[in-house]
Amino acid sequence: MAGVDLIVDALLGTGLDRPVSGVFAGAIAAINQSGLPVIAVDIPSGLHADTGTVMETAVKADRTLSFIGLKQGLFTGEAADYGGVIEFAGLEVPEAVYASVPISARLTRKSPWPPRKRCSHKGHYGHVLVIGGNLGYSGAARLAAQAALRTGAGLVSLATRSAHAQVLNMAQPELMCAGVETVEQLAPLLEKASVLAIGPGLAQDEWAKTMLDAALPWQMPMVMDADALNLLAQSPARKDNWVLTPHPGEAARLLAMSSAQVQQDRFAAATALQAQYGGVAVLKGAGTLIKSTGCLAVSCTGNPGMASGGMGDVLTGVIAGLIAQGLDLATAAEQGVYVHGLAADSAAKHGGERGLAAGDLLPWLRHWVNQ
Structure with a gap:
């Protein structure tokens, strides 16, 4: 990959549901062996978008840019070693669209806790x-x-x-x-x-x-x-x-x-x-x-x-x-x-x-x- 400074991984999409093989497996191996920084589009190729399972082989990205919705498979299991830094791009999708789509999972965050009353025991x-x-x-x-x-x-x-x-x-x-x-x-x-x-x-x-x-x-x-x-x-x-x-x-x-x-x-x-x-x-x-x-x-x-x-x-x-x-x-x-x-x-x-x-x-x- 002479003259290449950055790899954008858009080989396989979020619909992957079978083990990666053939030319795609070879391409993933070449990416991982290149030593170059990698940005994955939506999800690193080879990861199952819903479960985070590695489908035989997967791209090890430095960053993953997830469009419209965060893919739940990025956040658990094996995916922790493949997604790198996860970033989100909403692409200006209207809030009404999000409101109409059921949420399959959500990320935890700390809720504010009320201060203790001074008279408590x-x-x-x-x-x-x-x-x-x-x-x-x-x-x-x-x-x-x-x-x-x-x-x-x-x-x-x-x-x-x-x-x-x-x-x-x-x-x-x-x-x-x-x-x-x-x-x-x-x-x-x-x-x-x-x-x-x-x-x-x-x-x-x-x-x-x-x-x-x-x-x-x-x-x-x-x-x-x-x-x-x-x-x-x-x-x-x-x-x-x-x-x-x-x-x-x-x-x-x-x-x-x-x-x-x-x-x-x-x-x-x-x-x-x-x-x-x-x-x-x-x-x-x-x-x-x-x-x-x-x-x-x-x-x-x-x-x-x-x-x-x-x-x-x-x-x-x-x-x-x-x-x-x-x-x-x-x-x-x-x-x-x-x-x-x-x-x-x-x-x-x-x-x-x-x-x-x-x-x-x-x-x-x-x-x-x-x-």
Whole structure:
């Protein structure tokens, strides 16, 4: 490509629905090997516009200019490595045209939160009960509880194994950590809570099953994560008062399919999760998806540094903390995912993505919930 300074990719359009092969595959390979800057028109050639799936091969663009409407496939799954900077050009299409077209998905954004009344007290901001931290996994439950605290919950309790309670109380004195081994010991904690967060460090042994079985009949809002989801997959149920937060592997177990099938069409998977289990489904990953009874929402915050243990536990606490403060399930899930990603982006900006730990998000959570 002698004498070429810039490549404009307009090889394949938004209607691509089969694997790229032949001359088009060769052209895409040449573009990717050129080392030249690439601007894609509407969507990088080879990406499925609706799902973001790479159809065998795809152009890796530096920028994508999406006309008239943003293509939902640009914002989740594999597309994160192909679209580059996404820009929108409306081409002066009248607002009346947009108003007549149903929206398939929308990007999340932070909503303004009202300031706290000067006369408020901790009872106004809910009581989160985190259930988890089986033997050897106390850190996961602690992260979830700390995240609920930093997000603004008035009170946060943690029901964990007795062996962990004293150490956790010493490590974070603002948390009320109780050693719980039986349903009878858990019951008083459930009675005091306004929101449950179940699953971080829960495991799948008899203690875990006992705790989950005791919690599920309660009608208060709950956020389900990690092994709570794996146990749910073994005995499926449907409830309208929960937020489920699976990663692709957990979603695959909940839907009785493979992780690859989930990732192949993340929009369909999130929709299926909500349809089957009720409540709100949060399908984590690059471009986390949030599905309630309304339109799908797609997160535009977060970075690859979040690919480390404990990030999901923090998200569980964030969502639970927002519900405790009065947000409905869908809003808490959307805002929680957005703020969780913002905190990770801020932490990465100040130290880099590599080596980012879940606990690094905690001070930034407090920052962003106050903006």
